[in-house]
Amino acid sequence: MIEPSRPLDALNKARDKRVIVELKSNKQYVGILKAFDIHINVVLEEAEERVEGELKRKIGTAFLRGDTITVIFPA
Amino acid sequence: MIEPSRPLDALNKARDKRVIVELKSNKQYVGILKAFDIHINVVLEEAEERVEGELKRKIGTAFLRGDTITVIFPA
Amino acid sequence: MIEPSRPLDALNKARDKRVIVELKSNKQYVGILKAFDIHINVVLEEAEERVEGELKRKIGTAFLRGDTITVIFPA
Amino acid sequence: MIEPSRPLDALNKARDKRVIVELKSNKQYVGILKAFDIHINVVLEEAEERVEGELKRKIGTAFLRGDTITVIFPA
Amino acid sequence: MIEPSRPLDALNKARDKRVIVELKSNKQYVGILKAFDIHINVVLEEAEERVEGELKRKIGTAFLRGDTITVIFPA
Amino acid sequence: MIEPSRPLDALNKARDKRVIVELKSNKQYVGILKAFDIHINVVLEEAEERVEGELKRKIGTAFLRGDTITVIFPA
Amino acid sequence: MIEPSRPLDALNKARDKRVIVELKSNKQYVGILKAFDIHINVVLEEAEERVEGELKRKIGTAFLRGDTITVIFPA
Numbered sequence: 001m002i003e004p005s006r007p008l009d010a011l012n013k014a015r016d017k018r019v020i021v022e023l024k025s026n027k028q029y030v031g032i033l034k035a036f037d038i039h040i041n042v043v044l045e046e047a048e049e050r051v052e053g054e055l056k057r058k059i060g061t062a063f064l065r066g067d068t069i070t071v072i073f074p075a
Numbered sequence: 076m077i078e079p080s081r082p083l084d085a086l087n088k089a090r091d092k093r094v095i096v097e098l099k100s101n102k103q104y105v106g107i108l109k110a111f112d113i114h115i116n117v118v119l120e121e122a123e124e125r126v127e128g129e130l131k132r133k134i135g136t137a138f139l140r141g142d143t144i145t146v147i148f149p150a
Numbered sequence: 151m152i153e154p155s156r157p158l159d160a161l162n163k164a165r166d167k168r169v170i171v172e173l174k175s176n177k178q179y180v181g182i183l184k185a186f187d188i189h190i191n192v193v194l195e196e197a198e199e200r201v202e203g204e205l206k207r208k209i210g211t212a213f214l215r216g217d218t219i220t221v222i223f224p225a
Numbered sequence: 226m227i228e229p230s231r232p233l234d235a236l237n238k239a240r241d242k243r244v245i246v247e248l249k250s251n252k253q254y255v256g257i258l259k260a261f262d263i264h265i266n267v268v269l270e271e272a273e274e275r276v277e278g279e280l281k282r283k284i285g286t287a288f289l290r291g292d293t294i295t296v297i298f299p300a
Numbered sequence: 301m302i303e304p305s306r307p308l309d310a311l312n313k314a315r316d317k318r319v320i321v322e323l324k325s326n327k328q329y330v331g332i333l334k335a336f337d338i339h340i341n342v343v344l345e346e347a348e349e350r351v352e353g354e355l356k357r358k359i360g361t362a363f364l365r366g367d368t369i370t371v372i373f374p375a
Numbered sequence: 376m377i378e379p380s381r382p383l384d385a386l387n388k389a390r391d392k393r394v395i396v397e398l399k400s401n402k403q404y405v406g407i408l409k410a411f412d413i414h415i416n417v418v419l420e421e422a423e424e425r426v427e428g429e430l431k432r433k434i435g436t437a438f439l440r441g442d443t444i445t446v447i448f449p450a
Numbered sequence: 451m452i453e454p455s456r457p458l459d460a461l462n463k464a465r466d467k468r469v470i471v472e473l474k475s476n477k478q479y480v481g482i483l484k485a486f487d488i489h490i491n492v493v494l495e496e497a498e499e500r501v502e503g504e505l506k507r508k509i510g511t512a513f514l515r516g517d518t519i520t521v522i523f524p525a
Binding site (some may be wrong): 005006007008009010011020024026038040050066067069070071072073 | 097098100102104109110111112116117118122123129134137138140141142143
């Protein structure tokens with residue numbers, strides 16, 4: 001029997017890859033997905049903040065609180 | 076006795092089918108429903124973001140945080 | 151002794167009947183109540199979305215996340 | 226010793242009486258309180274929706290999700 | 301050793317006294333504090349609703365849902 | 376081994392001292408920190424409400440619901 | 451086998467270093483990270499509040515409630 005996949009499996013496959021994380025505020029953070037937990041707290045390395053697609057600043061290792069995240073997808 | 080159906084049964088039937096997921100922000104994500112959990116965290120494959128019905132961008136495999144979702148229905 | 155009724159009993163009586171579900175966003179979904187759970191996640195069949203009372207689109211089987219719902223009543 | 230009363234006791238006394246339920250959206254629902262639970266999910270019978278004190282529509286048996294309620298008081 | 305006081309102790313001392321309860325919506329409710337619970341659901345007797353300090357209406361026994369409350373202090 | 380400090384330790388050190396508590400609404404409450412709990416419900420004595428830094432009113436013993444608080448710091 | 455890192459590990463590495471904490475309100479707090487917990491409640495020492503990048507005031511030891519935080523990164 002094939003076990004149906006769970007949402008966190010998808011995040012696990014994205015580990016060490018570049019992803020885009022969008023917040024409720026519409027800000028985007030782009031970086032390498034290094035860690036996440038069941039609350040969808042996320043850590044990105046080499047992270048950049050973007051506003052409406054434009055680079056705003058480079059912020060290094062960013063801890064993003066899950067509660068503020070809407071969507072995560074490949075960069 | 077027929078067991079009354081539960082909401083997650085409906086999502087389970089939609090697995091591997093194309094669905095539309097709407098967020099509180101009014102953004103829509105259209106894609107193939109691959110995974111969900113009890114928080115209604117959802118993973119779509121071949122996902123597209125739409126704003127007011129128009130394709131905004133193709134984003135591949137998207138993890139959508141349940142907390143931001145309002146409604147899910149067939150595409 | 152008569153057991154005082156609980157809110158979910160009222161939803162249970164509405165099962166397989168047409169109901170109107172209103173969201174915090176003021177959107178209305180009208181359809182046949184097929185399933186609900188303690189989070190008030192709801193599944194409607196033959197669902198229609200209405201905005202300010204006017205039909206916007208027919209969406210089939212809709213999963214509505216409880217967190218976004220304000221009120222449910224008979225259609 | 227007199228047991229100090231708890232908030233749900235007050236709702237219990239209001240059972241089968243007409244109450245006004247106000248939501249975060251400022252909508253009011255007036256009806257007979259038939260059921261409630263610890264989440265303050267509420268069922269009103271013969272419910273009416275009012276906006277700024279004026280009758281907007283009669284909606285019959287209404288299930289109101291606790292999360293959206295601010296205050297409940299006698300009609 | 302003196303046990304440091306806990307926030308609910310302060311509410312307990314205010315029981316049967318007149319208090320002002322402010323909501324996130326900026327509405328104020330003034331009345332006699334009769335009951336509260338750990339969610340800070342509150343029951344006021346002889347309650348009045350005030351908007352920007354002015355009496356809007358007398359509402360009798362009011363159940364206020366804790367989730368909407370910001371501050372409680374003596375009237 | 377030195378145990379790393381926890382956030383509530385910082386509040387504990389501020390007990391009986393004057394603090395400023397800011398809410399999501401941008402209101403400030405200044406007073407003597409008498410009690411707090413794990414929800415960050417807070418009780419201030421000799422509390423004053425300030426709006427944009429100006430004294431609005433003196434409110435005595437104030438119970439502030441944790442859910443509305445953003446930051447607490449020394450007055 | 452290498453244990454995949456968890457988000458709180460990243461915060462732990464930032465302990466005693468200067469970080470920037472951003473809130474949902476867009477306010478920024480800059481200071482030395484002294485403590486955090488699983489709710490992402492955070493304590494900063496020598497904290498400064500910034501609005502749109504400009505120093506607004508120095509506030510000393512600041513307790514920031516996790517619920518209001520969006521992102522934490524190195525200063």
